[in-house]
Amino acid sequence: MRDSLPTNWVNSTIDQVCTHPQYGWTCKAQSQGEIKLLRTTDITRGDIDWEKVPFCSQLPDNQEQYHLHDGDIVVSRAGSVGKSFMIHGEPPGETVFASYLVRFKPFIEKYYVYYFMQSRFYWLQIEEQSAGIAVPNVNGAKLAKIKLPIAPLNEQRRIVDKIETLFSDLDKGEALLKQVQQQLAVYRQSVLKAAVTGELTKDWREKNKHRLESGEALLQRILKLRRENWKGRGKYQEPVASDTFELSKMPDGWCYCNVEQLAYVETGATPKKGNKLYYENGSIPWIMSTAVNQDPINDYQSLITEKALRETNVKVFPKGTLILAMYGEGKTRGSVSELNIEAGSNQACAGLICEHLPYEIKCFLKLFLKYNYNLIRLESSGGVQPNLNLSIVKKTIFPLPSTEEQNEIVDRINDIFSQIDALEKWCSTELARSGMLRQSILKAAFSGELVPQDPEDEPASELLARIQAERASAARDGNGRRVATKRGRKAIG
Secondary structure, eight states: OOSSOOTTOEEEEHHHHBOOOEEOBOOOEESSOSSEEEOHHHHTTSSOOGGGOOEESSOOSSHHHHBOOTTOEEEESBSSTTOEEEOOSOOSSOEEEBTTEEEEOBSSOHHHHHHHTTSHHHHHHHHHHHTTOSSOBOOHHHHHTOEEEEOOHHHHHHHHHHHHHHHHHHHHHHHHHHHHHHHHHHHHHHHHHHHHHTOTTHHHHHHHGGGOOOHHHHHHHHHHHHHHTOOSSSSOOOOOOOOOTTSOOOOTTOEEEEHHHHSEEEEOOOOOTTOGGGTTTOOEEEEOGGGGGSSSBOOOSEEEOHHHHHHSSOOEEOTTOEEEEOSOTTTTTTOEEEBSSOEEEOTTEEEEEOTTSOHHHHHHHHHHHHHTHHHHHHTOBOSSSOBOOHHHHHTOEEEEOOHHHHHHHHHHHHHHHHHHHHHHHHHHHHHHHHHHHHHHHHHHHTTTOSSOOOTTSOOHHHHHHHHHHHHHHHHHHTOHHHHHHHHTTSOOO
16 A cells, blocks of 8 residues: 555544444354344355345344444455455345454445455455464454555545446446356357257268268177276176167267266275375375366376275276266366376266277267266255266266267367357456456555545545544443444445
C-alpha cells in the first residue's frame, strides 16, 4: 500500500472505519429450523444461494446480536482465510452468522470497504498475518488492524461508481467466455458421441466398406491375442460376453463387446503405511486414483519396495496401461488416463492392461472411456461416496469397428480436439487476464489514481475525526452497540 497518498487521503485501519470485529454464533447446522446459519462454505463462491444455507441447531439467547443485515461484511477466519462477503439487501428471513465468520459494519461507504477487501493490498496483509501457521487462520483482532487508505467520502462514492462501471463490463465479457467454455464442453461430448456411434465416419465407412474387416472378425482376433498373452497370470478364464440384446443397432460392420474381452482388468492395493519395510528405500513407483487427473501419468505418489510387492496385492502395471479411477467424488471417479511409466496402484484404480492390443484399438478404447465418463459414473454404487468396482468396469459395453475405421476416428477426433483445446486455452487466458485487470482497477482505486480528486471534498481526516467523536459519544451513552449497528447501515456523512 502506498505510503504517499493523494491530498486529503489518510491511512487508517478496518477497526477505525467499521464496528469492532464480532464473532458469530457457535452451533451445529441442520436442515430445518427457524433461523438460518450462514457459514464460511456459503460465501466462498462469491454469491450466496440462500436456499442451501442451513438452519441453527440451537438459537442464540440474544438473536438480534447475531442477525445479519444489509451492508454487513462477513470475513472467514479459517478455511478460506480472509474471504469476505457483503450482504446485499436484507437476507430472506432471519439469519445469523456462524462462529468462523467475523462481522464488520462499515461507518464509511460500505462498497468502498468491500472492494478494498477484494484488492491485492488487502490480500497481501492476509497472507502476512497467516504465514508460518500450520493451519492458516486469522482472528478478529488481526483483521481489525488491517490497513486501508481512506479517501474523502465523496471520492469514495466516485471510486465505487467507477469500479462498478468497469467491473460491469468485465462481468459481461467473463460471462460470454464462460458460456463459450460450456458450449465447448458440450461440443466435445457431442463429437465423442458421434465418434463412438459411427456418425462421425459414416460417409468414410460407406466409401471404404469393401475393404474393412468386420468388428466380429476383429473381436475374435483380439480374444485369441488375449489368450496367447495371458502368461503367468494363473488359470485362464475366457471372458464372458455381455447381453447386448436390448441395445441400439450398431452401424454395419460394427459389433458390441465388453472391456474385459479386450483388456486384462486388474486392481492394486495399498501396502500398510505403518510398515516401514514397505516404503523405506523403495524403488517401485506407486500411484493413487488422483493420478488420473493428469494424462499421461508421468509422476507417482510413493515408491514401494520389492517386499511390499511380494507380500501384498500390489501389481506393477506396464507402461501404456489405461488407469480408470474407481473411487472419489469431484471429477476423479470414472476418469481415465494412460500410464507413461511402470507403476503399481492402490485399490481405487482399475488397470486396463492393453499390451496385446494393436495401438489403434487402445487409442479407441481410451477415447470411448472418456466419452463414457458421465455414463459410467451413473453406474457407481454406494452411499455417501459412490464407487465403481471391477465388475462394472469389466462389463462396460464397448462398440467395436474395424481397426481402419478406429484409426480414422482417432485422427478426426485429434484434429477436432486440438481446435477445441486451443479455444479452451484462449478462454482461460482471457479469464485470467480479466482477473488481473480487476486487480489493476482496484490498485488504481486505492492508490488515488482511478478518479480525479476534488479539492472541495471534505478531507478524510475530518471524516475519521467525526467517526471517532460519534463512537466516543455512543460509548459514553452506554448504547455503543445500538448506535454502531444503526450507523453501520449508512455511511456517516
